[in-house]
Amino acid sequence: MYATLFKEVSYSLAKLLEDIEMGEIGLPDIQRPFVWTNTKVRDLFDSMYKGFPVGYLLFWANALPNGKQIGASAKQRPPRLLIVDGQQRLTSLFAVLQGREIVRDDYRQERICIAFRPRDGKFEVADAATRRDPEFIPDISELWSGQATRTRFVKTFIEKLRAARDLTEDDEDHLSEQVDRLYDLRNYPFTALELSASVDEEQVADVFVRVNSKGTPLNQADFILTLMSVFWDDGRAELEHFCRLARLPADAGPSPHNRFVTPEPDQLLRVSIALAFRRARLQHAYNVLRGKDLQTGEFDEERRDVQFALLQQAQGYVLDLQHWHDFLKVLLRAGYRSKYMLTSTLTVLYTYALYLIGKRDFGVDEHRLRDAIARWFFMANLTGRYTGSPESVMEEDLARLREVRDADQFVAVLDEFVRNTITPDYWTTRLPMELETSSARSPLMFAHYAALNLLEARVLLSSLKMSELLEPDAQAKRAALEKHHLYPRGYLKKLGIVATRDVNQIANLAPIEWHDNAEVSDTGPAEYFPVLIAERCPDASERKQMHYWHALPEGWESMAYAEFLDARKVGIAIVIRDGFQKLW
Numbered sequence: 001m002y003a004t005l006f007k008e009v010s011y012s013l014a015k016l017l018e019d020i021e022m023g024e025i026g027l028p029d030i031q032r033p034f035v036w037t038n039t040k041v042r043d044l045f046d047s048m049y050k051g052f053p054v055g056y057l058l059f060w061a062n063a064l065p066n067g068k069q070i071g072a073s074a075k076q077r078p079p080r081l082l083i084v085d086g087q088q089r090l091t092s093l094f095a096v097l098q099g100r101e102i103v104r105d106d107y108r109q110e111r112i113c114i115a116f117r118p119r120d121g122k123f124e125v126a127d128a129a130t131r132r133d134p135e136f137i138p139d140i141s142e143l144w145s146g147q148a149t150r151t152r153f154v155k156t157f158i159e160k161l162r163a164a165r166d167l168t169e170d171d172e173d174h175l176s177e178q179v180d181r182l183y184d185l186r187n188y189p190f191t192a193l194e195l196s197a198s199v200d201e202e203q204v205a206d207v208f209v210r211v212n213s214k215g216t217p218l219n220q221a222d223f224i225l226t227l228m229s230v231f232w233d234d235g236r237a238e239l240e241h242f243c244r245l246a247r248l249p250a251d252a253g254p255s256p257h258n259r260f261v262t263p264e265p266d267q268l269l270r271v272s273i274a275l276a277f278r279r280a281r282l283q284h285a286y287n288v289l290r291g292k293d294l295q296t297g298e299f300d301e302e303r304r305d306v307q308f309a310l311l312q313q314a315q316g317y318v319l320d321l322q323h324w325h326d327f328l329k330v331l332l333r334a335g336y337r338s339k340y341m342l343t344s345t346l347t348v349l350y351t352y353a354l355y356l357i358g359k360r361d362f363g364v365d366e367h368r369l370r371d372a373i374a375r376w377f378f379m380a381n382l383t384g385r386y387t388g389s390p391e392s393v394m395e396e397d398l399a400r401l402r403e404v405r406d407a408d409q410f411v412a413v414l415d416e417f418v419r420n421t422i423t424p425d426y427w428t429t430r431l432p433m434e435l436e437t438s439s440a441r442s443p444l445m446f447a448h449y450a451a452l453n454l455l456e457a458r459v460l461l462s463s464l465k466m467s468e469l470l471e472p473d474a475q476a477k478r479a480a481l482e483k484h485h486l487y488p489r490g491y492l493k494k495l496g497i498v499a500t501r502d503v504n505q506i507a508n509l510a511p512i513e514w515h516d517n518a519e520v521s522d523t524g525p526a527e528y529f530p531v532l533i534a535e536r537c538p539d540a541s542e543r544k545q546m547h548y549w550h551a552l553p554e555g556w557e558s559m560a561y562a563e564f565l566d567a568r569k570v571g572i573a574i575v576i577r578d579g580f581q582k583l584w
Helices: 013-022 038-049 087-098 128-132 140-144 150-162 169-187 201-211 220-231 233-246 265-277 282-289 301-318 321-333 345-361 366-383 390-399 407-421 424-434 443-454 489-494 514-520 525-536 540-549 561-581
Strands: 006-012 057-061 081-085 101-104 109-111 114-117 122-125 189-195 481-485 509-513
Touching: 006 013, 013 087, 013 169, 038 087, 038 114, 038 122, 038 169, 081 087, 087 101, 087 140, 114 140, 140 150, 140 169, 150 169, 220 233, 220 265, 220 282, 233 265, 233 301, 265 282, 265 301, 265 345, 301 321, 301 345, 321 345, 321 366, 345 366, 345 390, 345 407, 366 407, 366 443, 366 561, 424 561, 443 509, 443 561, 481 514, 509 514, 514 525
Parallel strands: 057 189
Antiparallel strands: 006 189, 057 081, 101 109, 114 122, 481 509
């Protein structure tokens, strides 16, 4: 028979809030992305007011509750209990009863204001109408603020309402009882399941799924971010601050804002762990940071503090704005000009980890490092290296660096792997086959765009370069650059070709300025292309160059459609190869 992994404990709402305030229960700082809508918070109060159950809470006993925290903190020691399930509910209740601001998942600060109408016990999200209506208490937070006693609060409300309409003694008694009932939500009973400290994170995640089937499954990053909240809250705050600023245009001064990527805290955490421990599997990192001996299974506070110190040092390097922006130049060097061309944030950030390892641990010269990492990124993005089992693949990549001792070895190891991955037959056989796709966001299409940037190519039928029209600032109501169907959709329909997979093949798409795309419309290629190419590229050498850049076989406009697609796939692969060679 299995041993019971939990015990059941009853709390009043007031006791929960007291334990959170004292640090006994580890509710991550109120300045955390909050995903509940205000209407959901309103419904929570409505359910509690009507005496309905609002679900269990799930806590996990901290293995080392008496340890010290890293950095400055308002709390003297880590909490005894960590919240596994119920964080949104407790954050809602804590924010409203304490009158605290929350931070939305877009990092916008907000106070949750819930209005209450005592006459019929109705809750509403506060708005201009409820604030004007004397029937409503416009913000129930004021009831628990301590600025006035409950008796005085009720008298003030009734006096304002009496000025708007007549009230009988029975009305006043009813209103007073309703407000008292609202105030007494402090005594609302909660049941918590407290998991033992001996339970590991996989079991906790399993319990979470079983008791909360509608919730988002927990992952290793969730647990590590929780550990950071407990033992190094400043570190988690730094991650979230960096991610928040990356989303906001920089008004003045240094900022992580950029044209490429808006990372999430758990994604940057992966970079820090790779740099600190040369690990990609977060489960291993989680156990290390928890102070767990992987052989004995025992926890040790000193071991945990040493590992957190390594993480703290690595994170400082990861969040350094100079390192961050120097790395982003790698993407430019690889031919990628904007976020539009990137299909995997994790590929970008795992590449950032390798860049930092080369920079910090092996002192690779910046220019040499930029080229080597640009080659790696181009390869990783082209082949979808980190889109299958990213942790396992990155673990293998980090393992390759364990025997590296200097800058030359570092570059040599990366380059050898790139060459072994993208062999000569990749360009002639595998890549043309993989180009048989109609994915609207295929990394292969954007690799072609990157290669055109590296080759300083012009847009089809244009005097402007690809790089000029891919600039993020060069956008209006219509994108400066559009994907043009070389064999237009309407034309193919006349030929009986209507399947999306056939019509939207990458080999049928070419980058073109929007007004040229509109002009071509559904005209057949044999009709529109000879006219436009003669007009835009009167010189024969220009026309030849345009055909090469955009992988257009000679006489393509008169080919059978299937023959055209096969020929152009080979041509696109050649252009991608030639662009990639510019990185060596």
